Amino acid sequence: MNIVILDGVLFVASVLLIIGLRKLSHPDSASNGNRLAAVALALGVIVALVYPLETQNNNYIYIVAGICIGGIIGIISAKKVPMTAMPEMVSLFNGFGGLSAALISLVWLVNNHFVSEATELGIVLFNLFLGLVAFIGSMVAYGKLSGSLKDEHLRIPYSTILNSLLLIIAIVLIIIFSYSGQLSISQTVLFSILSLLYGITFVAPVGGADMPVVIATLNALTGITAAISGVITDNKLMLLGGVLVGSSGIILTLLMCKAMNRSVISVFFGNFSGAKEAGQEVEGNAKEISASNLAIQLAYSQRVCIIPGYGMAVAQAQKVVKELEEILEGKDVEFKYAIHPVAGRMPGHMNVLLAESDVSYDKLLDLDDANTYLESADVAIVVGANDVVNPSALDDPGSKIYGMPILNLSKTKAVIVLKRSMNPGYAGIQNPLFFKDNTKMLFGDAKKSIEKLLMELKVV
Structure with a gap:
């Protein structure tokens, strides 16, 4: 095949790749961007296969075998993981x-x-x-x-x-x-x-x-x-x-x-x-709240903010969180999401999960905007987050997370933490937030806890 034509195809693939990656920057266009980038890379592979080589070793059987094996592994992984x-x-x-x-x-x-x-x-x-x-x-x-x-x-x-x-x-x-x-x-x-x-x-x-x-x-x-x-x-x-x-x-x-x-x-x-060392010892008694009491509190709130973490991913609770948003907005409650840049286990982890549940990108607040919003929020619900809301980062020089910017809940009127237990987070340190006067715990699987909360809200 003419080298000029092949170079032209590579140029088209390059443009598609740039456009595709650019579209990945926003949840609304990310899916199309991913498809464009995939098409671009597929074109690149095809051109590489037919591009004239200085030596022809007839190794296409190995190349095709590699593509097939890799493709099968990729498809299975994408579907099963x-x-x-x-x-x-x-x-x-x-x-x-x-x-x-x-x-x-x-x-x-x-x-x-x-x-x-x-x-x-x-x-x-x-x-x-x-x-x-x-x-x-x-x-x-x-x-x-x-x-x-x-x-x-x-x-x-x-x-x-x-x-x-x-x-x-x-x-x-x-x-x-x-x-x-x-x-x-x-x-x-x-x-x-x-x-x-x-x-x-x-x-x-x-x-x-x-x-x-x-x-x-x-x-x-x-x-x-x-x-x-x-x-x-x-x-x-x-x-x-x-x-x-x-x-x-x-x-x-x-x-x-x-x-x-x-x-x-x-x-x-x-x-x-x-x-650093383990930091200061955390003392105090955690206060619990029931789903019914929380439902009443939420129904009469003006501003509610969700703080998602890895626990939300584990419980697969993003869809019920979206339902909670819809019910509360139906009761004229303002609803936002506070996203810490490193919440989860990879950059953008929470954004991916919430986008999967069709949460509007406009409702996601970055760290600075979220902290401003949390100062006036009536209720902040922490869904499986731990280290990103740990006040030790602000006031405990001995803590291993000291100096890390966090979502600050010190001025929020009421903080509700959804956790399975009082076990520490990924950093392996206890969170003093759980023992603050404005904090209450709702223990259990996050998805099941929110499902109970939804049932209670429907009768409030």
């Missing part, structure tokens, strides 16, 4: 993207007999390093998100020093190998092992509510490796897609750092949570 497991699935797929980039680098090294010009070899080794870091880091993140890896199993002494040392060694090795213009198989293996070790020590220290920051960082790394892989393979669409994903991932990382009050340096050196 519940919404609550979406963060770990995103992490898993992101890791495979990093592994793909690393394999591209290894194949390039093999095809060039591990010998090349200094700049070219340096780029390939850098891509190999980032790809393996993104892969193994995402696998560790997957284990932590799914609960199969506990923080106590991943304690690494002097993690910051070790991270810095491994990173310096990797950079020095890239410079040495590139300057020499060649490396052996054993050196490649050792460099790969070093990269994997750094990926583990990079993510292992992460604890508490910091996981969304690392997910964003790993996504950025995978995007960068895709862009470099596009340069290595002379694939323009891969280069463009990688640049878009990498740059957006970096921007998202910066936003998450701001939301967590973390420095960028602490992200890249794995200096998360864990550096």
